[in-house]
Amino acid sequence: MTTFKRWVLAKRPDGVPSTDDFRLEQSALPELQDGQALIRVDHISVDPGMRSRLSGDSYAPALDIGATIESAGIGKVITSHNAKLKEGALVWGGFGWQSHLLSDGRGVQALDPKLYQGKIKPTSAIGLFGIPGLTAFFGLFEIGKPKQGNTVVISSAAGTVGATAGQIAKLQGCTVIGLAGSDAKCAYLKEIGFDIAINYKTAGDLTAALKEAAPKGIDIYFDNVGGETLDAAILNMRKNGRIVVSGQISEYNTRTPRGIRHTLPFITQRLKMEGLVVYDFSVQFGEARQQMAEWVNEGKLTYREEIIEGLEQTPQAFIGLFSGESFGRRLVHVS
C-alpha cells in the first residue's frame, strides 16, 4: 500500500496567502482499480493565477475548503491497469500539489518524445510548453497581433509568460521593452534579447519611464500585472494599441481591487483591451508547441526554470510569487 502526501486548502486567504491557509495531509492510496494507473508526481507548478481560485469570489470557480490545491504537474507512471498510460512513461496533467495520484487517464498526457529531446527538458511541459508559454504565444498572436516595427511592452517580463512573449515579439520584428523588479532580472531580459529593460522598483514614475523608453508610444502592452502598471501603459498607448490582459498579479490578493483610472484613452487612442483564458485555444496547442520547439532548437527562444526542493516547501514557493522573489518558471521538485 502506497501512502501519499497532499496539500489541501485549510482556509481562504485574506490578502497575501500565508502558510496557515494550507494543510499537508498524509493518507493511504486506495487499491488500484481496473482502468487506473498510479502516477508518481515529480514536479508541480505554483501559479499566481491560482490565488483567485482560493477565494470565494464570484469570477472563477472557487476551490473547496479541504480540496487538494490544483496545479500542473509532471510525473511517471509507476503501475498501470490502463492501456493509455504505459508503465514508465513520463506524463503531465493537472496533478495538484501532491506526491502521487490514481488516474483513469482523463486529462493526463504522455510527453511526446519527439518534442522533449535535445535542449527541451521534460519539465518544460508545464512551463514553456504548458500554460505559461502557450498563454504568451496565443495572447501575443491572437490579441496582440504583432507587426514588424511595433513597440511591445511586457510586465512581469522575467516570468515565463513575459519572457516568452517578449522573445516571440522580437522574432516578429518588434521593439520589446520589459518591466521587471530587480537589476538581475533586467540583465536577464537584455541577455535574451529585450531592447530595453526597466526595473520598475527603481524607475520612479513609471508613466514617465515608459514615455522615455517608447517615445512614439506603445502598440502592444502585454499585461501580467494590472493596476498602476496597466495605467502607466494606457497613458502611453499609441493609436489602435492592443492590451493583452494575460494576468493581473497586483489584483489577486485584495478584496478592493485598484483597477485602472484611465479609460478616456480607449476612445481618443482607439484602444482595445482583451483578456484570455488559454484553454480556449486548445485545438491549436500542438501547432504552437511545434513552432516554439523549433525556435528553442534554433537557439532563438530560451527558457529559465527555478526548482524548489521538496513538496513541503510548496506553499512558501507559492507565497513567494507575490513578493516577486521568483525568477523564471517556479516548479517544486516533489522527490
Next chain:
Amino acid sequence: MTTFKRWVLAKRPDGVPSTDDFRLEQSALPELQDGQALIRVDHISVDPGMRSRLSGDSYAPALDIGATIESAGIGKVITSHNAKLKEGALVWGGFGWQSHLLSDGRGVQALDPKLYQGKIKPTSAIGLFGIPGLTAFFGLFEIGKPKQGNTVVISSAAGTVGATAGQIAKLQGCTVIGLAGSDAKCAYLKEIGFDIAINYKTAGDLTAALKEAAPKGIDIYFDNVGGETLDAAILNMRKNGRIVVSGQISEYNTRTPRGIRHTLPFITQRLKMEGLVVYDFSVQFGEARQQMAEWVNEGKLTYREEIIEGLEQTPQAFIGLFSGESFGRRLVHVS
C-alpha cells in the same frame, strides 16, 4: 458687410464648465474671396465629448484659448463664389458655435435631398445621420457585433447615441436594457422598444439591478458613461462579452478620473473592451446613413430632438449635458 457672433474659449474649465469659460464675440466678416461662400449657420450641436478638448490634457488635441468652440452645424449658403456650394443650398459641417462663416468648401457637404425628405428632417444631419447616430451604428456593429439573442446594455440610453444603438440592437434580435436618469426617459425607452429601462438614480445598487435585469449576463455593454456604471456592467458581463467605449461622460469633468476597479473579469470572462472614434469609419458613412434612413422610413427607428433657442444660450445648453437635463439630441437654433 455682415457682422457675426461666435463663442470662443475664454479659459480652460476646472471641473464642470461654467459660462465664464466662454466668451461671445461679435465682429465683421471679411470680404468674400474667390472660391469662398458665406454660410449662415442655423443649428449647432452641443456635444459632451467636446469637454475633453477644452482642457489641456494630453489625449486629445486641446482647443486653443480664444478659438471658436468646435461643433457640428447645419446652415444655408447665402452668397457663393464657390462652384461646389450653391446659393440657397442646405449644408452641414464642423461649423462651430457661430452665426456665420466663410468657407472654401472643405469639410462642408450639401444635404442630399434624396435622404432628407419625408420623416427625415435636415437637423438630423447632425444627429441621427451625424456623429451620434453613426457612432451608435459603427460602435454596435464593428465592436459590439450583435448576434440574435444577445443581451445588450446601454448607458445614457435616452441620448441620441444610446437610443439609436438600442433600437438597432433590437432590430438585430437582441434583448435591450437601457440605463437613464429619469422616469420620463425610462418611459421613452420603453416606447421606442427597449425591453427594460432602469432609472439609475433610483435603482440603488446598479450591479444588483443589472444582475436582476440580465440574469444570464450581458453580451454587449455599449458605454457612454464610464466609471461606476462601467464597473457595474463589467461585473455582469457574460463570457466573451464586448464593451463598446463610445463615451465616458462621467470622466470628462475631472482631473482625477475614477476609472474602473474590476479588471480580473477581463481574464475570467474573456472580455474585450474597445474604444472608437467614428471618423475612422468615414468611408462607410454613406452606406450606414442609407440603412438608417430605410429604418426611419419604415418606422423602425425613431429619433428625438431638443432645440434650444438662441446662440446666446449655447454654453448653458452645453453645461446642462453634464447634469443629465438634456433629453434627445440637443441642438441650438442660432437665429
